[in-house]
Amino acid sequence: MKNPKIIVIGNGMVGYKFCEKIKSKSPASHLIVFGEEPRRAYDRVHLSEYFNGKTAEDLSLSTENWYQENNIELFLNTRVTKIDRFDKTVSASNGLDYPYDILVFATGSGAFVPSIPGIEKEGVFVYRTLEDLDLIRDYAKTANTAAVIGGGLLGLEAAKALIDLGIKETSIVEFAPRLMPRQIDAAGSEMLKSKLGELRLKIHLNKNTTSIDGAEHITGLTFSDNTSIQIDMLVISAGIKPKDELAKACGIDIGARGGIIVDKNMQTNDPSIFAIGECALYEGMIYGLIAPGYEMAEVLASNLLDGKKAFTGFDMSTKLKLIGIDVASFGDNFITEPDCRTITFENKHKGIYKRINISNDGQYLLGGILIGDATAYNLLLQTSNNKMILSENPEDLILGNRDGNEGSSGAAITNLPDTALICSCEGVTKGDICSVVADGSCENIDDLKTCTKAGTGCGGCLPMVKDLMNDTLKSQGKYIRNVICEHFNYSRQELFDLIHIHELKSYDAVLDTLGKNDGCEVCKPLVSSLLASLWNEMILKKGNDVAQDSNDRFLANIQKGGSYSVVPRIPGGEITPEKLIVIGEVGKKYNLYTKITGGQRIDLFGAHLNDLPFIWEELIAAGFESGHAYGKGLRTVKSCVGSTWCRFGLHDSVSFAIRIEERYRGIRAPHKFKSAVSGCIRECAEAQSKDFGIIATEKGWNLYVCGNGGSKPQHAILLATDLDSDTCIKYIDRFLMFYIRTADPLTRTATWLNKMEGGIDYLRNVVVNDSLAMGVIWEQEMEKLISSYQCEWKEAVENPSIRRRFSHFVNAPEEKDPTIEFVEMRGQKRTTEWK
Amino acid sequence: MTESPNDWLAACRIEDAVENGGVCVKNGEDQIALFYFTRRNEWFATQNECPHRKQMALSRGMLGSLTDEPKIACPFHKKTFSLRTGECLNGDECAIKTYPVKVENGTVYIGTKANF
Numbered sequence: 001m002k003n004p005k006i007i008v009i010g011n012g013m014v015g016y017k018f019c020e021k022i023k024s025k026s027p028a029s030h031l032i033v034f035g036e037e038p039r040r041a042y043d044r045v046h047l048s049e050y051f052n053g054k055t056a057e058d059l060s061l062s063t064e065n066w067y068q069e070n071n072i073e074l075f076l077n078t079r080v081t082k083i084d085r086f087d088k089t090v091s092a093s094n095g096l097d098y099p100y101d102i103l104v105f106a107t108g109s110g111a112f113v114p115s116i117p118g119i120e121k122e123g124v125f126v127y128r129t130l131e132d133l134d135l136i137r138d139y140a141k142t143a144n145t146a147a148v149i150g151g152g153l154l155g156l157e158a159a160k161a162l163i164d165l166g167i168k169e170t171s172i173v174e175f176a177p178r179l180m181p182r183q184i185d186a187a188g189s190e191m192l193k194s195k196l197g198e199l200r201l202k203i204h205l206n207k208n209t210t211s212i213d214g215a216e217h218i219t220g221l222t223f224s225d226n227t228s229i230q231i232d233m234l235v236i237s238a239g240i241k242p243k244d245e246l247a248k249a250c251g252i253d254i255g256a257r258g259g260i261i262v263d264k265n266m267q268t269n270d271p272s273i274f275a276i277g278e279c280a281l282y283e284g285m286i287y288g289l290i291a292p293g294y295e296m297a298e299v300l301a302s303n304l305l306d307g308k309k310a311f312t313g314f315d316m317s318t319k320l321k322l323i324g325i326d327v328a329s330f331g332d333n334f335i336t337e338p339d340c341r342t343i344t345f346e347n348k349h350k351g352i353y354k355r356i357n358i359s360n361d362g363q364y365l366l367g368g369i370l371i372g373d374a375t376a377y378n379l380l381l382q383t384s385n386n387k388m389i390l391s392e393n394p395e396d397l398i399l400g401n402r403d404g405n406e407g408s409s410g411a412a413i414t415n416l417p418d419t420a421l422i423c424s425c426e427g428v429t430k431g432d433i434c435s436v437v438a439d440g441s442c443e444n445i446d447d448l449k450t451c452t453k454a455g456t457g458c459g460g461c462l463p464m465v466k467d468l469m470n471d472t473l474k475s476q477g478k479y480i481r482n483v484i485c486e487h488f489n490y491s492r493q494e495l496f497d498l499i500h501i502h503e504l505k506s507y508d509a510v511l512d513t514l515g516k517n518d519g520c521e522v523c524k525p526l527v528s529s530l531l532a533s534l535w536n537e538m539i540l541k542k543g544n545d546v547a548q549d550s551n552d553r554f555l556a557n558i559q560k561g562g563s564y565s566v567v568p569r570i571p572g573g574e575i576t577p578e579k580l581i582v583i584g585e586v587g588k589k590y591n592l593y594t595k596i597t598g599g600q601r602i603d604l605f606g607a608h609l610n611d612l613p614f615i616w617e618e619l620i621a622a623g624f625e626s627g628h629a630y631g632k633g634l635r636t637v638k639s640c641v642g643s644t645w646c647r648f649g650l651h652d653s654v655s656f657a658i659r660i661e662e663r664y665r666g667i668r669a670p671h672k673f674k675s676a677v678s679g680c681i682r683e684c685a686e687a688q689s690k691d692f693g694i695i696a697t698e699k700g701w702n703l704y705v706c707g708n709g710g711s712k713p714q715h716a717i718l719l720a721t722d723l724d725s726d727t728c729i730k731y732i733d734r735f736l737m738f739y740i741r742t743a744d745p746l747t748r749t750a751t752w753l754n755k756m757e758g759g760i761d762y763l764r765n766v767v768v769n770d771s772l773a774m775g776v777i778w779e780q781e782m783e784k785l786i787s788s789y790q791c792e793w794k795e796a797v798e799n800p801s802i803r804r805r806f807s808h809f810v811n812a813p814e815e816k817d818p819t820i821e822f823v824e825m826r827g828q829k830r831t832t833e834w835k
Numbered sequence: 836m837t838e839s840p841n842d843w844l845a846a847c848r849i850e851d852a853v854e855n856g857g858v859c860v861k862n863g864e865d866q867i868a869l870f871y872f873t874r875r876n877e878w879f880a881t882q883n884e885c886p887h888r889k890q891m892a893l894s895r896g897m898l899g900s901l902t903d904e905p906k907i908a909c910p911f912h913k914k915t916f917s918l919r920t921g922e923c924l925n926g927d928e929c930a931i932k933t934y935p936v937k938v939e940n941g942t943v944y945i946g947t948k949a950n951f
Contacts, residue, residue: 049929053889054886054929058886058929059929063950446901446902450902486901486902487900508855508874517900517902517903518872518874518875518898518899518900518905519898519899519900520897520899520900520901520906520908520915521896521897521899521908521913521915524897524899525897543854543855545853545856546853546854546855546856546897546898547855547897549897549910550892550895550896550897550910550911551910553895554895558892558895558910558911560888561890562890562891562892805853808859809859809860809861809866810846810847810851810852810858810859810860810869811846811847811860811861812861815861817859817866817891819866819891820891834888834889
């Protein structure tokens, strides 16, 4: 039939996908769509995000004009009331009849509502459409307690939505003895239940609701075991019911428990009528997930146009994050002994449960369940789908390799057959990925994504794609270079030397000379940092400003909510009462939150972008300068009070700290770095937790390097002992220049040392014994950086072309961002939480 | 994009825009991020709010490209979005609105009916 008239009943996700597929294959197709909801098709999978601030438009799958642009007649708010199969027409609620050649049911499903006495009461809702959500949101304003009937996937989503709406106490009522009865087993359910309990969700299992109580409004539920709970509202999410009434009324075959019966071509018993999505029943099964629905749409669209594909069922393995908890099931998840052998792992402390089912001969993985940690999901799914032979220790699959040797998971990847489907969104196999890496057309992950489309859908397979790529490269004996990004085919160290040799001074010049395309958020701050380390020019010099990371660009740290913080330098933590008063007055005048930092200075939070130049103007006038809290460079040099006051102090630690802080202020490095000076071995300044730390001895100073606080604390290691002040500074110059030249991006000194071949002995040889004969050069380079120091904020407030960028609206420069909000706490202001 | 009548907002003069960067344009209660991608000689406009944490920040982000796709990275958590389609390029954030831009006699105009 040439260009048949196709009518689609239903404008849900699958109906929309079908239209999209038909139109992309044959733009001239004649399509009419009827939808009974008032809105265009929207993303029902992410329905609950409606309560997190997403609008109906955000959730919409298409743009307003999409149907028009593609010549599809769309009738919203319109039901099909009757189908005449003899005349091949449908009658719509607008009173008109429409002829069809092909009729597609994409009517989806409605909520299954059990017939419980009292179900008609006010305050009882279903969770299915945006209209349902609007009703729930309105009612929730007056409710304190709520329950959800149904502990499946949707029920848990609904419960999450109720928490988000501010309901104080939410219960989940499930008829079955466990949660998510289709996906997980009893032990998994127990684990999930205890995790959900931590979120103040009450779980009632094995509960058969016999009545919904209350006069007009719901006030509670009574169960068959004569227990009851008090609630203000109820959401029913007890399963889905295919919408098949219309099909049934015109004589289409319907399954005993509902659903329009279709064959592998999605065809019903009427050759002109088809069904796809949740209203379709294929081999006795309703597929209540989105992926098989889309597959049905694809099968039907291609069959109507060129006719080759067939639907042969769908892998219902799923991995999802439910209220922040990983839940996954794959393959035959419920098979039990004696038909298989199961291996389970349970860690109640961390809320992790894993179960795998293996064949009785121990050869194959049949299926499994993962709760709390689903990182192994991809590999397990592959192992099971591809019938890979298991090792003699299949428990390694969920416990990891415990003998300290790497390779078990790597080996598993290597053993995958070429046909293994790695990216199921785009249908990319292991063979597809490995062959483009092997023939040299792709050498990095971005090339791979472009070339194969792997990982461009949900992105869940990317770690595996990367492993496959590295494995293939390694097996070819290729050196895996740590290149910066798709725009620069160099490591940081290579780029440092190239910029130096070519004497490049701006980001654009570097990109034009050494890179390609337009750069990105990875290479821009990195190159900016290199330029600053090399030439120490004002970082906001025209053209380089937009290549700075946000904090450097506005010389302040952007905070939650969009305001900025102001941190003046207080070298060594020494400050006069006059200067303290200035900080206090500035804080009061601009309504700032003030806090003492860990680095012995004062942080002022909550400044509007527009106010920053005014604040700094006042601070600079009082003798302050930038503290570079926003930059990857020297933060603070902390000090104890030292020999000037302390009865134990050996040397003047404050003076030395100030000398050091003023020496290295403003210098940019691969990451921030911190220092401290202690006046004696009691170590009050905590110098051994710093990137370089100095402790006074009877004879001079001990210099420690590469310490770190933070998430992985590491003590600094003694580099040299009993140094006089100048020698100590000479060693620090060399140490810092060596670090600046050779460290990977965003690598602190501790990690840099940990990766260094030869470790501290090598470093000591380079710095103290000058084994690379670079000492003099580095000292000269450091002198150049120090002599070119200028306070960036001074330049910024004095230079009108830089200063005008500190304003929120380009077309209303005086106005501040009206969306920034603060609340009161302990007599000061703070930001509001993330929205 | 089909040419359709639009409400054109005079946002700023060319020289007020930031080369290879963004500025924020006030449109009544709304905020629009306007980008002058000088390297590509292209103008783009999107909503200023990053959908990830609902921060008014995209105009302060860094421009870049992913293969040939021009993109903007939010300064907060480096979510990136296509400047052409608004689609999120490194996560499952929902797409941002994009607006048409035209330049006439040195003034930059934004079509305030979004492209979607």
